[in-house]
Amino acid sequence: MLIREIMTEEVETVSPEATAEEAFRLIYEGDFRHLPVVSAGNELLGILSERDLREQVLPALLEMELPEAREEAMARSVSELMQGDTLTVHPDDDVDQAIELMLEHRVGAVPVVHPDTGELMGIVSYVDVLRAARELF
Template sequence: MVVEDVMTEAPITVSSSTSIRKVIMTLFESDFRHLPIVDGGQLVGIVSDRDLRAFMTPSMIELEKPEEVQRRLAQPVSTVMNADVVSVTPETDLADVIEMMLDQKVGAIPVVRPDTQELVGIVSYVDVLRAAQELFED
């Protein structure tokens, strides 16, 4: 089984200049936990709900300073995204993806075209579990 068999195609993305406020709302509204960051059609990073919680926690502790919360929410997602993003191609073996997720401790990996690095999908641990569930049902 390969990534293309289980990935989510054409995932929701944002640009690196998108505000953290907009990214949080996008994640909340879409019920996703990871959001690829794309500039000019190229994958430049990924952000997770965990990244955002870590970024916002210091200001949330100081609730007496709402201006600090607003300042943080207005910053671009590039300040918190992981720019050293691991990616795979649609032809990558699913066993390799599982190993990468475990080694890198990530819950989702963007899927890019091997020739252009254009984002074509994302494979998450949920996608992997669904594939495993289908195998057990057969």
């Protein structure tokens, strides 16, 4: 089975200049856990996960006595928070490759990029893999 057969093509993205506050809003209102970071030309620059936000921003938000720390945390740019060295797959790769990457690196999703241009084409998550597996049984 190929990645193109199970990947999610309609993916919410964010620019590297966006703030942590904007990223929080996108992730929680969209009810997903991974937010690809793309250039104006849709080239994948990195990925920001719900976990990244929790670990890097949430501690400052919980600091009740320092409101300026909360404001600074929410104003941080996505480029400061994202994982820049992002694992990727191509649409014609086998699904097994995405599964191995997710297991080996303990990530829940892998962006799908065009093999020649690096342009974001979609994302494959563990949920996509489980949906495909369900259809096989």
